[in-house]
Amino acid sequence: MYFLLIALLYNWYIASGDGFGQTAEIEYTKFKQQLTQGNVERIHVQGDQINGEFKSPQILNISGEDTLRSENFYTYIPSYGDNQLSAALEENDVTVSAEPESEYNWWYIALIILPILFFIYIGVMFYQRMQSQGQGFFNIGKSKAKLQQPEKQDTTFDDVAGLDNAKTELTEIIEFLKEPDRFKDIGAKLPKGLLMVGPPGTGKTLLARAAAGEADVPFFTITGSDFMEMFVGVGAKRVRDMFDKAKEASPSIIFIDELDSIGRRRGAGLGGGHDEREQTLNQLLSELDGFEPNESVVVMAATNRPDILDKALLRPGRFDRQIKVDMPKQKARLEILKIHAQDKPLQDDVDLEVIARSTPGFSGADLENLLNEASLYAGRNERKKIAMEDIDNARDKVMMGLKREGLQIDDKEREVLAYHEAGHALVAAILPHSDPIHKVTIIPRGKAMGATQQLPEKEKYLYNREYLLDRLAVIMGGRAAEDLIFETSTSGAQDDLKQVAKLSRKMVLEWGMSEKYKHISFGSAEEEVFLGRDMSRQREYSDSTARDIDEEVQKISREAFERAFSTIKENRDVLEKVAELLLDKEEIPGEEVDKLLNEKKQNTQEEKQKDEE
Structure with missing residues (x-):
């Protein structure tokens, strides 16, 4: 196509006579003069155009200024004709050839055909690409579900750590798929839909694959977005095709990941509904409990947004079973770490129990990534085995981001950072209900200029008021240290203040932990707006109550600061020692802070004993 375009432009440029080559346009008078002088060798006549060749090259004027030494020329016969031309040609013995004038202007035809050929070329390329991806025009309505045959599935429940409740729930469905007749004889029906709900990375897809491996049945997997296409009706057709294939391979399992992409509430939000998505959802609902029973076909789905799903999906007979897959x-x-550590060489100092305790809030995917990052650190340090130091560095990278190399911090700012983090650490070490300190650092990572890491001694399921108040005081410890030592405030406490505002508002609005509004919940402090559905939702309390809530939030925040300030003020000498250690080492373990506090307590007791004596 590109070659054809270049060739057409080349020929047009040649024929235009703009000086490319040895052909030039001359005036008809100039042609008659050269003819009379006997300097014309031959001519070719086509219509009113004369193309000819001089006997000796001539220097011709081009565009009135430029000159060209040319042997070839062309000109045009005047519209009134020239009766003397034929006699002059014979007299000067000029060879004449002629052809009739063309009835078509080929250049105009080429300019019309060329765009058509270009679009045909684009269409062919598009068709070939769709064919290579298995999405030919005639296959566009075919299901994109990937089939995994039983013999190729090697994932079982042994590969899924934790999630014992989910495994128990799935065991019944697996037994039904293995021995359907045993359940049919007593009138039991196979559950049609099972919805797994949980945050990203918690193992929902892995759990579905393991269920298929345990049941030893074909496993069809697809994401919700695979149903959607630019053509109307394609999504519904793909749903029908997927269920037809699953019925042919029954007993089988269909797994739909990210169900919320097609299962959102119909007609919800500011922009109304989405016809193609709603048609796809309607077809899915019809297949789940349509006129024909889908025997021995179980539909599993996963989502992390169950709050936006259409209610018709969740009624009995469709996705009537829900499995909560929590962090x-x-x-x-610990079990997840053991599975991911099977193929990784670990040094003797690596304690998986310590790692499990130091990673609260990590999902299974996060733990896998943690060990992978640790192995990369070990490779960078040219170690053959992963050390605990590598895992600590990987955890810091995952939780706080990469070290910010080349960041220029002057001595004054560095001192402020040291006292800020020392304030967090000191309050955390002194208050009775706070979590133990793991590490204090002033090494900038990600968006943070420093950090004080705390690790809970055990998993917490309930948070009492005393723990939350201590937690608020710890967060305020950095701002309190700045106020005590430098008598100012810095922007480094921005994230701390956001955390305090968020936590204290939850205590008042959701958990009934304020002095004025005990045992009352006013709703969520973090309502998510779903496509405008919640924008018109009215508050469930009056303006005066909202003002009182704001006052209670301010009171809790103010008291947290005052507790932190008084705690630091009473132990200012320890604060200064911790800050000096941070300025010297940049990073210290929590045991260093505890050691300094214990030394102060011991010195205080010795002084009391001396005074008593």
Whole structure:
């Protein structure tokens, strides 16, 4: 196509006679003069155009200024004709050839055909690409579900750590798929839909794959977005095709990941509904409990947004079973780490129990990434085995981001950072209900200029008021240290203040932990707006109550600061020692802070004993 375009432009440029080559346009008078002088060798006549060749090259004027030494020329016969031309040609013995004038202007035809050929070329390329991806025009309505045959599935429940409740729930469905007749004889029906709900990375897809491996049945997997296409009706057709294939391979399992992409509430939000998505959802609902029973076909789905799903999906007979897949607790994290550590060489100092305790809030995917990052650190340091130091560095990278190399911090700012983090650490070490300190650092990572890491001694499921108040005081410890030592405030406490505002508002609005509004919940402090559905939702309390809530939030925040300030003021000498250690080492373990506090207590007791004596 590109070659054809270049060739057409080349020929047009040649024929235009703009000086490319040895052909030039001359006036008809100039042609008659050269003819009379006997300097014309031959001519070719086509219509009113004369193309000819001089006997000796001539220097011709081009565009009135430029000159060209040319042997070839062309000109045009005047419209009134020239009766003497034929006699002059014979007299000067000029060879004449002629052809009739063309009835078509080929250049105009080429300019019309060329765009058509270009679009045909684009269409062919698009068709070939769709064919290579298995999405030909005639296959566009075919299901994109990937089939995994039983013999190729090697994932079982042994590969899924934790999630014991989910495994128990799935065991019944697996037994039904293995022995359907045993359940049919007593009138039991196979559950049609099972919805797994949980945050990203908690193992929902892995759990579905393991269920298929345990049941030893074909496993069809697809994401919700695979149903959607630019053509109307394609999504519904793909749903029908997927269920037809699953019925042919029954007993089988269909797994739909990210169900919320097609299962959102119909007609919800500011922009109304989405016809293609709603048609796809309607077809899915019809297949789940349509006129024909889908025997021995179980539909599993996963989502992390169950709040936006259409209610018709969740009624009995469709996705009537829901499995909550939460973030793994400490015991489950230990089991997950053991599975991911099987193919990784670890040094003797690596304690998986310590790692499990130090990673609260990590999902299974996060733990896998943690060990992978640790192995990369070990490779960078040219170690053959992963050390605990590598895992600590990987955890810091995952939790706080990469070190910010080349960041220029002057001595004054560095001192402020040291006292800020020392304030957090000191309050955390002194208050009775706070979590133990793991590490204090002033090394900038990600968006943070420093950090004080605390690790809970055990998993917490309930948070009492005393723990939350101590937690608020610890967060305020950095701002309190700045106020005590430098008598100012810095922007480094921005994230701390956001955390305090968020936590204190939850205590008042949701948990009934304020002095004025005990045992009352006013709703969530963090309502998410779903496509405008919640924008018109009215508050469930009056303006005066909202003002009182704001006052209670301010009171809790103010008291947290005052507790932190008084705690630091009473132990200012320890604060200064911790800050000096941070300025010297940049990073210290929590045991260093505890050691300094214990030394102060011991000195205080010795002084009391001396005074008593």
